[in-house]
Structures are given as C-alpha cells and as structure tokens.
Amino acid sequence: MKSINQLTRSRALQAFVAPRLQTTQIPATNRLWKRCFSATPATASNQPGIDPLKLTITKTTTPKELIPAKDLVFGSTFTDHMLSIEWTAAGGWKSPQIVPYQNLSLDPSSCVFHYAFECFEGMKAYKDSKGQIRFFRPDKNMERLNKSSARIALPTFDGEALTKLIGEFVKLDSRFIPDARGYSLYLRPTMIGTQKTLGVGPPGSALLFVIASPVGPYYPTGFKAISLEATDYAVRAWPGGVGDKKLGANYAPCILPQLEAASRGFQQNLWLFGEEEYVTEVGTMNLFIALKNKETGQNELVTAPLDGTILEGVTRDSVLGLAKERLVPQGWTVSERKIRMADIVEASAEGRLLEVFGSGTAAIVSPVRSISYQGKMVDCGLKDNEEAGAIALQMKNWIEGIQYGDEEHPWSFTL
C-alpha cells in the first residue's frame, strides 16, 4: 500500500505544485514574525488559465421571484444563477460556466469536508443613480483570493479574467440588485478542494464558484453604535499562522467567543493578542481607533499593522487611503501600528479617545460605543446621543459615494 508520505512526495504532485507556488527562500532562523508565502498565478505555468472567451451560459427555466428590499436578510437568498469553474492538477482550469443556482454534488471524501481546503471573498456590485452596475476595487479581492488559495495549496488564477466573468454573471442577474442607496448585490467567490481521497496532501482538483445575494444596508435606520467584549481567553490568529488569509479555517473557531460575548449582551468580541494585549480585530472586521496622540497631541487614526495576524481588509485599505489623502491635510496622523488595550483604556480615561470603529465589506464602518475589558466598561468617546463619530460618518459617506459613483474615482467602475 502506498503511504500518505509517498503520495505527498510523488513526482506528479511536485510537478504541479512547483510551478504554481513561488515560495520565499526561507533561511533557517528562529524569526516567527515573517510572512513567508507568496503566490504567482496558475497562468504563469503551462496549464490552461481561466478563459472568459470559453464561458458557456445555461439560463434558468424557473426564475425566482424578487424578495421585497425591506425583507432582505444578509446572505440568505440568492440569485437565479451561479458561476462555476473546475480545476484539475492535470488539466488546469476548465471552461467557465454560468448555470442555474443549484446544489453542489460532492463525494463525501472530498477534501473540503475534512481538511478545510476552502477560501473565499466578499465583494459587492452596486447600481448607481444612472442604473449602471458598478464594482468597487475587485482587483483587491482577486489579489487576496489568490494569496488565500496559494497558502492552502489550491490553484491560483488570473484575477482580471475572473473579474470579467463575475461581471457577466452580475449582468445576467442584474434584476436582483435593488435600485436604492445602501443596497447591493453581495458576491461570494469561493474556492474549495474537491479531491476525493482522505490522504492529507495538496488537492488534485478544485472548484471555484461565485454565488450572489441581494443585500440591504447594514444599518437600515442609521448607525447604531455597538459594544464589544475584549476576548483574552481565546486567540484568533498568531504570527506564522494564517490569520491574514481569508480561509474558512479562520471563521468557525470564532463563533464560540462571539456567542460568549453575545450571552453577556455584547454585539461583537474584540480580539486581543499576546501578553501585551494588542488590539487586533473586532469580530470579523478590522478596527480603527481615533485618538489624540499622548506625545504629540495631534489627532491620530490608528489601525493594527499587517503583521500576518490581521486580515488585509479591502475596506481597511480604503479607509487608510482616504485618511492619508483627505485627513492628513486636516492635521491628522494616520498610523498602522500596534496599539495595546491598555493604551485605549488610558486614552479613554484621559479624554483623548475620539472614536473607535470597525471596518468591513458588510457595514463599511461600524461605530463602537464601549468595550468591556477586565470587568470594566471603556467608553470609546461617543456622546450619549451620538451613534457614530465624525470620522466614521465621513468615511462611510466617502466610500459609499465612490461605490455608488456619486464621486468618480479609480476604485469604482461600471461594468
């Protein structure tokens, strides 16, 4: 019988893995804080890449009824169709297909069920005031999905080709995009390993699919500031781990701490890291802290640096970019630096904490009223009658303005 080892090391596997992955040369040192894995697209190899010209479309014969916009629940109803592209180690990417939304039929030994060979993206399509469909920074989603995929030995792909195909899919199902500000079509590109063996090794086959769900505004009646519980008993991510990749593996383990926080009345948990209790992420969002810097007295917008433990949020990057462009001229400092929970407590006590907010695709920004930490409530700077701080409000308006095409900006374009 062949052993797992023999299979892992077989020449066939190496042949298909080697050209797909370009791994940074790793010196044999003891530095854990490095980020080690980078990826090049599968198209760099000799295998067929994703080819939008080969797209086939099979339209549904039973179109769904549209759900009234006010009744939409995030990610619970889907459009008429889905985009689907198979990959095999031997044959590369097959022809893309748009087919009626349907169940996946998978062998129970498929590696996605056992070893979490899965990664995904969250992105949106918007209808602007002229009725045109828009994408917001899809290149960032494609770049991240390639990084996530390569990190778990799934195939990489040409991001522009996939964006084009998603565009075709969205145009076909465009009637599902609600025609109102704050509404959009949430898109979920997903890659799963489909190899039908239980040996732990790189998948020899995969499926890339995209489904779409019409969604409404995260805060339908205006912002509602949330309260967080600082989590110090469980750890989301660590140096040398995969917390910076959008892998399924990062999500299931987060539910229990979130339920713990919810059971005590908090909307989300706040992940702390290490003995220093660095503030990292909030639930499934990045975190921003606006404060008066203790040393300089200047206004500073702070978020955790991309040290391998933080998800590289597209909204995070957008907030940083806009802050550098539009807040710095107003005297703000913008920092990607480690910040301790103790620093936030101190800033709050000294009246230097201006506001705190999460950032993510679902809500854009999510203002924070308070953080429960070591049995005490840390006030995050909002007045009693305020549900959002000035920076969070400003960011939401700037980003939404770009997403819906009110402001022409390179981050947004029409299909």
Added chain:
Amino acid sequence: MKSINQLTRSRALQAFVAPRLQTTQIPATNRLWKRCFSATPATASNQPGIDPLKLTITKTTTPKELIPAKDLVFGSTFTDHMLSIEWTAAGGWKSPQIVPYQNLSLDPSSCVFHYAFECFEGMKAYKDSKGQIRFFRPDKNMERLNKSSARIALPTFDGEALTKLIGEFVKLDSRFIPDARGYSLYLRPTMIGTQKTLGVGPPGSALLFVIASPVGPYYPTGFKAISLEATDYAVRAWPGGVGDKKLGANYAPCILPQLEAASRGFQQNLWLFGEEEYVTEVGTMNLFIALKNKETGQNELVTAPLDGTILEGVTRDSVLGLAKERLVPQGWTVSERKIRMADIVEASAEGRLLEVFGSGTAAIVSPVRSISYQGKMVDCGLKDNEEAGAIALQMKNWIEGIQYGDEEHPWSFTL
C-alpha cells in the same frame, strides 16, 4: 434588513446554543494558556439525541468489487455504504440512516464551504484471528469528536449511541475488511455544518456522516525510518487556539510546510513552537523522544504535554499508558513535558538520544532517523542498518497485539 449581529444575538439561536454548551466560567484575566471550552452532550438537553433504535438501512443494489489488498491506497476507495445522521437546531438529531455510499448534495451557501464548520475522527475496525471484528478505544474518538464539535458550535451527541451505529455499519460492510495482519477498515466519522446562509454564526443544521475505507499496513515491507525538516517559519497551533481539536481548520494550512519539507527530500515536517522552539508535532502525528535524561541518567520517554497546542492523539495516549504500565517497571521515566529542539540536538551530540518516533492512527508508530534543523542534520539514534528503535518496535507490537485481539485488553472489544 437584519444584520449579522442581530442574527447572532437572536433569542432563537441563544436558546439552542445555551443548553448544548457548558463553558467554563472565564475570569477576565490575561492568561492565554488556559483551555476554556468543554462540552456536554446534546442529549443532556431536551432535544432528541442520536437513537440507534431508529436506524434505517437501505442496502446498495450495486455492490462494489473488492480491491486486491496489495493495491489498497489509504483513503481512496470506500465501502458500499455510509452512515448518515442529520441534526437541526429546532429538532435535534433525526433518525440515523445507513444508505448506499453516495455524493452529498449541498447548497453552495452551506457554511461548511465558507467557514470550515467541520471536524472529524480517524479510527479503525480490525478482523482478529477468529474472524471477529474489533474496535480499538472508540470511546476516545467519540469524546474527542464531541470536544471538536462543541468548539465550533456544532452539536454534541451520545458517543455510545454513535459507536453502536458505526458497529452496525461496519458489520454490514465487513466483507471489505481485509483478513490479514496490518490490514483494517479505516473509519472516518465527520461532522459538517449545513446551514444555507452566509451570515457568520452558529450553524442551525448539521450532518454527521461516517465513511469507511479498507487500508493496508503503513509500512507493508517493515518499518522505514523517516527524516524530518524542523519548521520554524510557520506555526501550526497557538495557546488559546484550536490546535488540540480535530478540526478541518488545522489541516489545510499544514500542506505548504509539508510540501516545502518534501521539496528538500524530507518525509514530514516537525513543528516547533515559540522562541524556545518547543517540539510539538510531526506532520499530522504526535512525537515521542526516548533519551537518557541529562540529570538523572535514567531512560526517559518524553512527549509534549496537552497544553492546548497538541492534538490529543488516541495512539499518543495508548503509548503513554503502555509505557507507564510496562516500561516504568523496567526503569524508564515517562514524561509529558515541554522539550526544546536544542535539548534534542544536545542529547544527540552527547550520545544520549536513544530514538524518536511519531505516533498516529495510520502508522501506529513512525520511526525517525534524522531531523534537519538550522541547516544541520540531527541524528536520532538509529544505527545505519536499523529502521526502528526498540521502543517503537515494542509499542507497535503491543498496540497491534491489542488491536487484533492477540492480547485481551479493555481497549479492544469485538462487535
């Protein structure tokens, strides 16, 4: 539109989560090294548990041809049937079913594809010299699957009931168990979340299924000692993380470091942890080190302690149990303690390193010849003409003797 937060906090969800999970009271301190989550079976609630009396069996009409024993590849061919039990938050466990082995049909939004709601077990059924079918410590697998499941907000269950049902399944497909020493039927109990929404929250439905694959001996022509590459650039698990649970999430991220090691000619990678470079696991096995203790001069068998970063291996526990019972009277010390890579290097250099071996369900034990560390090869004590040390050989014979019923032992029983 309802937000993710609102869904997570809804009363309905809390109602079903609360009775299933009993979480240790968590004081708001900064101690990361705690193990925080424990589980009680779903049967402790008012919901229906798994009931073996409700089993229905649908036999295949197209029985498979048996594969010749010598051609078996681990986990790549399966028996005629599978065991399947659905669960919903509202209704508890449904009637167990044995059905023909078949594809799973799942909505593409199912949470197992996106957030890695999945955990599993590896266990075996053996045919003894009288042709009787035997299980080896299935209670340990059931206990661990319950812990894994509870940690990611999937349902728990009555382990004895599931063991009984797996027994029925194995008896039905017993013709697939090869009738020879070293052969067995590998069983893969798997739990997946099947909720069909993209909101990140506790799954409202799940599927527990068991598939079975006939397997041969890991070392068909006798032991073959392996060489390891110490991995210091990627980290498998972290205190406060989920490395002690058998979650899918722990596996996909391990492939790239294993491929890295393989590309340099090593059969497995060895996971080091922290600045101290504690030795933790080898590939997907636990690790044992036999050495002469520097202080006492006594023979000592060492493995890493269960501090939350180590998988609670059933074979690990069996090796420890047998060592305490049978090696201690021979003058050995048996230790669950942290051991640094530097300690192994030193023991090797001073001629005190007796042998090193991995332990796991697939191979029982897997002897190690050498470890590549910081560009040097660390000799693990085997003579050039040896493929296994005395302890590894002894453990394999003791455990296999119990598994196949040569030695009557409470760990093994006939169905």
